[in-house]
Amino acid sequence: MRLEALVQASVAEALAKRRWTVPTEIPVDRAARPEHGDLVTRVAFPLSRELGVPPAEVASQLAGDLTAHPSFAKVEPVGGFVNFTLRPEAMHDVLRQVLADGEAYGRGDEGRGRTVQVExxxxxxxxxxxxxxxxxxxxxxxxxxxxxxxxxxxxxxxxxxxxxxxxxxxxxxxxxxxxxxxxxxxxxxxxxxxxxxxxxxxxxxxxxxxxxxxxxxxxxxxxxxxxxxxxxxxxxxxxxxxxxxxxxxxxxxxxxxxRGLVRRALAELQARGAVYEKDGALWLASTKHGLSRDPVLLRSDGTPTYTMVDIAYHLEKRERGFDLVVDVQGADHVDEQQQVLLALKILGFPDGFLRYCLHxxxxxxxxxxxxxxxxxxxxxxxxxxxxxxxxxxxxxxxxxxxxxxxxxxxxxxxxxDTSMENPVYYVQYAHTRIASLFREAQREGTAPPDLRTVDLSPLTDPCELALIKEVDRFPDVVRVAAHEFAPHLLCEHLETVSGLLHPYYARVRILGQGPVTAARLALLGAVRLVLAQGLTILGVSAPEEM
RNA sequence: GCGCCCGUAGCUCAGGGGACAGAGCGUUGGCCUCCGGAGCCAAAGGCCGCAGGUUCAAAUCCUGCCGGGCGUACCA
CATH class of the missing domain: 3.40.50.620 (HUPs)
Structure with missing residues (x-):
C-alpha cells in the first residue's frame, strides 16, 4: 500500500473504533522536518471542534490507538498533530509495489472510457x-x-x-x-x-x-x-x-x-435572447452577466468575428462527444475566454466542459x-x-x-549549458547513472534476475528510505499535475528524486556488496522507473548513456 | 479607468490555511587513487511588495494601496 493511503486507512480505522466521525478526506502530509517523522495528519483539528475536546487531547488519544500498528515505528502526538514514523518494512512494501507495477506505475484509471481534447x-x-x-x-x-x-x-x-x-x-x-x-x-x-x-x-x-x-x-x-x-x-x-x-x-x-456551425451557434444564442443588434452589427449581451464589455458576433458587413467562430467551434467540440475540452492559450486571450465561457453557459453546456490552461x-x-x-x-x-x-x-x-x-x-x-547545473541534464544524468550501473552489474554477473523477489531488508539508510518516500509520491504528482495543468510539479519532483540520488550514489557503494547489492539495485530500479516515466511524460528523453 | 495574472534569498523560481519559509544558480569555504567528477559536503544570504482584517494558526484567505505583465478591436 502507498504510504499516505496506509496512514489514512489506519487513522480511519482508529476513528471508527472510537465511534468518532471519519472525515471523507483524512488530511495526510509529508513531515516538514525529520524530527516530525515521515508523515503527519492534522485530522485532530477538525475533530476537536466536533467533539468539544482540545486538539492536543484528540491527537494524543488517536496516537495511543495507533502505536501498536505494525507499520509504524513511532506515532507521536505533538500539539494537534500526529506524527508517524514508518517502519522500513512499510517502505519496502512500497518499493515492491513499484517494481511490480513497472511501467504502469503512476498511471491511473480515472479517465477510463472518457475522452479529452487538448487544443x-x-x-x-x-x-x-x-x-x-x-x-x-x-x-x-x-x-x-x-x-x-x-x-x-x-x-x-x-x-x-x-x-x-x-x-x-x-x-x-x-x-x-x-x-x-x-x-x-x-x-x-x-x-x-x-x-x-x-x-x-x-x-x-x-x-x-x-x-x-x-x-x-x-x-x-x-x-x-x-x-x-x-x-x-x-x-x-x-x-x-x-x-x-x-x-x-x-x-x-x-x-x-x-458545415453551417457558425450559423447554428448564432441562431441558438439568438433563440435564448443573448444577442442584440446595434449599429448594424450583432452583439453578445455580456455586460448583463457581469463581463466588462459586449463583443461583436456578426459584423455590420455580415461576417462573423473570431469570437463567434470560437463559440461555434466549441459547439462542434461538444457534438464530437468529448467529455472534457482543454484549451491552452496565452494571457492575451483572457477576455476572449470569458466571453466563450459565458456563451457556452447560455447555450446550456455543462459546467467544467471547457477548461482553459492559461499561460x-x-x-x-x-x-x-x-x-x-x-x-x-x-x-x-x-x-x-x-x-x-x-x-x-x-x-x-x-x-x-x-x-x-x-x-x-x-x-x-x-x-x-550541458553541465549538471542545467536541470535537464541533472535529471537525465541521474537516469544515465543508474542505467550505467545496471550495465556494469550485468557485466559482473551480480544483477539479480528479478528485482521483485529480492530481500529488501538491507535498505535502512536514511537516504534509501528518503528515495522510497519520494518515489512513492510519483502517482500523486502525475494526478495533480494533470488536474491543475501544472507540469512544473513533475519537473520539481524529478529534480528532487535526482537530488536524492546523486549524493547517495556518491557516498554509497552499490556493486560488490553481496546481498546488499541486490536490494540497492532494486531501489535504483524503482528510481530509474520513475525518472524514465516522468521524463517520457514531459516529452524528454531518458538516455541510457550521455 | 475596468478585467485577468504576477510581486518569496543577489538571480531564476517552488510552496497557495498548519509546526523554525524551500530549491537551483551565484557567493564563500572544504572534498577528487573509489560503480562515469558532467560530481559531493558545508556556510552565509529573507519584515514572503506595503497596510489592515478573518482564524487557535496566514507567504497562503478577504479588503485597500504600491509595483510589473497582458487585455480592454466590427484583429485573431
Whole structure:
C-alpha cells in the first residue's frame, strides 16, 4: 500500500473504533522536518471542534490507538498533530509495489472510457513558430500526456485559422516582398508582417514566376494567399517536428463555416435572447452577466468575428462527444475566454466542459538582454533553430518547468549549458547513472534476475528510505499535475528524486556488496522507473548513456 | 479607468490555511587513487511588495494601496 493511503486507512480505522466521525478526506502530509517523522495528519483539528475536546487531547488519544500498528515505528502526538514514523518494512512494501507495477506505475484509471481534447498552439499561419509558441506547444503536449496517463483517451488538436484579415495582410506582405525582389520599391504594409522569412520566399517566387504579378488585384491576392499559407504551414510543421509535437486533428476555420456551425451557434444564442443588434452589427449581451464589455458576433458587413467562430467551434467540440475540452492559450486571450465561457453557459453546456490552461508569456534572456518576441515585427527566435541549438529536451523542459501562470524567463546561457547545473541534464544524468550501473552489474554477473523477489531488508539508510518516500509520491504528482495543468510539479519532483540520488550514489557503494547489492539495485530500479516515466511524460528523453 | 495574472534569498523560481519559509544558480569555504567528477559536503544570504482584517494558526484567505505583465478591436 502507498504510504499516505496506509496512514489514512489506519487513522480511519482508529476513528471508527472510537465511534468518532471519519472525515471523507483524512488530511495526510509529508513531515516538514525529520524530527516530525515521515508523515503527519492534522485530522485532530477538525475533530476537536466536533467533539468539544482540545486538539492536543484528540491527537494524543488517536496516537495511543495507533502505536501498536505494525507499520509504524513511532506515532507521536505533538500539539494537534500526529506524527508517524514508518517502519522500513512499510517502505519496502512500497518499493515492491513499484517494481511490480513497472511501467504502469503512476498511471491511473480515472479517465477510463472518457475522452479529452487538448487544443493548443493553434497559431495563425502567418510565420514560423517561435520560442513564444514553444511554451504553448510543450504545455499542451504534456497536459495531454498527463491525461493519457490517467486513462483518458486524448485528442491533440490544432485550430487553423486560415481565413480572414490577417491572411490577407500576410498575402499582401508577401506580394510586397516579391515586388521588391523584382526591383520595385513596394513597401510591406505598416501593419503587415516584416520578418525576413517572407523576403526569402518573395525572392524565390520572383525567380519562379518572374515579373508576372505587377498589380495587387483579386487573382493576385488569392494566389499569394494560397502560396503564403502553404509555405507557412510547411514551416510550422518543421518547427513542431523539431520539438516532437504531433497533432491528431487539424481543424480549419473554413470547415466550421461550410458545415453551417457558425450559423447554428448564432441562431441558438439568438433563440435564448443573448444577442442584440446595434449599429448594424450583432452583439453578445455580456455586460448583463457581469463581463466588462459586449463583443461583436456578426459584423455590420455580415461576417462573423473570431469570437463567434470560437463559440461555434466549441459547439462542434461538444457534438464530437468529448467529455472534457482543454484549451491552452496565452494571457492575451483572457477576455476572449470569458466571453466563450459565458456563451457556452447560455447555450446550456455543462459546467467544467471547457477548461482553459492559461499561460503567461516568455521572455528570452540572452546576449541582448531580455526581449519580447514579435512575429509581426520579425523579431523572434525560431523554434527549429532553438531546438537545433539547445536540443529538443532542453527546449521542452525549460518551457514547462515553471508554473504556467507565471512569467517565464528563458535563460539561453543556462539552456546551452550541458553541465549538471542545467536541470535537464541533472535529471537525465541521474537516469544515465543508474542505467550505467545496471550495465556494469550485468557485466559482473551480480544483477539479480528479478528485482521483485529480492530481500529488501538491507535498505535502512536514511537516504534509501528518503528515495522510497519520494518515489512513492510519483502517482500523486502525475494526478495533480494533470488536474491543475501544472507540469512544473513533475519537473520539481524529478529534480528532487535526482537530488536524492546523486549524493547517495556518491557516498554509497552499490556493486560488490553481496546481498546488499541486490536490494540497492532494486531501489535504483524503482528510481530509474520513475525518472524514465516522468521524463517520457514531459516529452524528454531518458538516455541510457550521455 | 475596468478585467485577468504576477510581486518569496543577489538571480531564476517552488510552496497557495498548519509546526523554525524551500530549491537551483551565484557567493564563500572544504572534498577528487573509489560503480562515469558532467560530481559531493558545508556556510552565509529573507519584515514572503506595503497596510489592515478573518482564524487557535496566514507567504497562503478577504479588503485597500504600491509595483510589473497582458487585455480592454466590427484583429485573431
Amino acid at each position: 493548443f498552439v493553434s497559431s495563425n499561419p502567418t510565420g514560423p513558430l517561435t520560442i513564444g509558441h514553444l511554451r504553448q506547444a510543450a504545455l499542451g503536449d504534456v497536459v495531454a500526456e498527463l491525461y493519457s496517463q490517467l486513462g483518458w483517451r486524448c485528442t491533440r488538436e490544432y485550430y487553423l485559422n486560415d481565413e480572414g484579415r490577417q491572411m490577407d495582410l500576410l498575402a499582401r506582405s508577401l506580394w510586397a516582398r516579391y515586388r521588391q525582389a523584382c526591383g520595385d520599391d513596394q513597401p510591406v504594409p505598416e501593419d503587415g508582417y516584416h520578418g525576413e522569412y517572407l523576403a526569402a520566399i518573395g525572392a524565390e517566387l520572383a525567380d519562379a514566376w518572374g515579373d508576372a504579378h505587377r498589380t495587387w488585384d483579386e487573382p493576385t491576392r488569392a494566389l499569394f494567399r494560397d502560396e503564403a499559407v502553404q509555405r507557412m504551414m510547411a514551416m510550422i510543421h518543421e518547427d513542431l517536428e523539431a520539438i516532437g509535437v504531433r497533432f491528431d486533428v487539424w481543424t480549419k476555420e473554413g470547415d466550421l463555416h461550410r 503567461q508569456f516568455v521572455t528570452v534572456k540572452g546576449e541582448e538582454g531580455v526581449q519580447r518576441m514579435s512575429t509581426r515585427a520579425g523579431r523572434f527566435l525560431r523554434l527549429k533553430d532553438l531546438a537545433a541549438e539547445v536540443g529538443r529536451d532542453v527546449a521542452r523542459y525549460f518551457m514547462v518547468m515553471r508554473k504556467p501562470q507565471s512569467h517565464l524567463v528563458f535563460d539561453l546561457a543556462l539552456a546551452r
